[in-house]
Amino acid sequence: MRSNLDSMKTQDIFLDKAEQKAFDLKHRQTINFNIGKYDNAVKSGLKQYSNHELARERASFLKTQAIAHLDELLIDFEEAFTKRGGKVIWAENSESALKSIWQIFERHKAKMAVKSKSMTTEEIHLNEFLEKKVVETIETDLGEYIVQLAGQKPYHIVTPAMHMSKKDIAELFVEKLRISPTDDAQELTLTARRILREKYVTADIGITGANFIIADAGAIAITENEGNARMSTTFPKVHIAIVGIEKIIPKLEQLDMFWHLLATSGTGQKMTVYNTIFFGPRQLDEIDGPDEMYVVLLDNGRTKLLADPEKREALNCIRCGACLNACPVYKNIGGHTYDTTYSGPIGSVITPHLASMKEYKHLSYASSLCGACSSVCPVKINIHNLLLLNRKQSIEEGHNTFSEKVGFSFWKKGMLSRKMMDWLSAKTKTNFITRFFSKTWGKKREMPRVAKKTFAQQWEEKMKL
Helix, strand or coil, X not given: CCCHHHHHHHHHHHHHHHXXXXXXXXXXXXXXXXXXXXXXXXXXXXXXXXXXXXXXXXXXXXXXXXXXXXXXXXXXXXXXXXXXXXEEEEECCHHHHHHHHHHHHHHCCCCEEEECCCXXXXXXXXXXXXXXXXXXXXXXXXXXXXXXXXXXXXXXXXXXXXXXXXXXXXXXXXXXXXXXXCCCHHHHHHHHHHHHHHHHHHCCEEEECCCXXXXXXXXXXXXECXXXXXXXXXXXXXXXXXXXXXXXXXXXXXXXXXXXXXXXXXXXXXXXXXXXXXXXXXXXXXXXXXXXXXXXXXXXXXXXXXXXXXXXXXXXXCCCCHHHHHXXXXXXXXXXXXXXXXXXXXXXXXXXXXXXXXXXXXXXXXXXXXXXXXXXXXCCCCHHHHHHHHHHHHHHCCCCCHHHHHHHXXXXXXXXXXXXXXXXXXXXXXXHHHHHHCCCCCCCCCCCCCCCCCHHHHHHHHHHC
């Protein structure tokens, strides 16, 4: 746990990055262009629904029920999965997960791994861990591969390289891959494809996440558009899937609804290109697949959130990224500003619980509370209300500063006393606002001037007429 000083540094860094990105015109043009394409695609994708709201309500109900019976469903999954030779590892935190994963690498003397896109591996910092162990780890999702080459973290839950233009990517490939300069997107994609194809066939271990854990079938489901997850799990002899325990759904038959909702909300597609269900390692009558398959069930703070009945609905999230694309704050400050695995509105809700309320409470304040996030969530999570509850919790736990306490104490007294508000002159109020808020509110705005007469005074005058 970091000290309160470190907590303030985290908040100050966030504010500095937010200001830089909000006034970076190139960044905003790139993001607005990419999210604009997403918005158009979603409008088209929603046409497949005769009643999209009903689908959201059903999905919300099923996920809420699943989270309420999480302990039972996870046991059901383990029993069914292990019957077919799969192995389940229960990881209380990132350290436990990394230790178990490394034991698998040591047992197989593995020196190279290929990875499909996975936010849970980002959460436990798997790449950095394996690099320290001198294991070559290659991201095979094109977006993830691009940010890995750039030495960056994913910018977006679904679209890791959303912040980069075609020109940015071309310059990166010229620098890192030593290719001839080109602005042909197809040529850039084929370059990455040629390099990655060689990695699939030589990797010792394939690593994935999972979009859903299916309790009754004892399986995991992965949805993707490039086929890299299938390649990462077909050639290597060992498959390790790292999955947050909240990804559980009760029945296989429910996948049809969740797959469509995830695709439409995430990318605007009716269905993603590849949807795969993994029931375990390769069976005797199967011609491909891994000899060994492990599913790491990651807690890492999720049960702490589960224990809070007011906020546990955050665990319903299916990581579609819709709330990020709808959020006016995210569209201005960008994904990297949050400096967390999960950015945007849902990241601001869950990060203080998965990591530290003291260190990341400021994220819950980085919202206009406009409700756009809640309105697009495919499982109807009341995100803006959860942000308010996080703010309340941070105050109750005493994470607000002394100046905040004093400031709001005076504000409260003033708001509750019309006599006190009317007693101060307009000039005094204007000078007060200018003196204490010019470096924050007034940094990029013209400071407001208080009217000479309060509303109450004007109302009294009006009533006397």
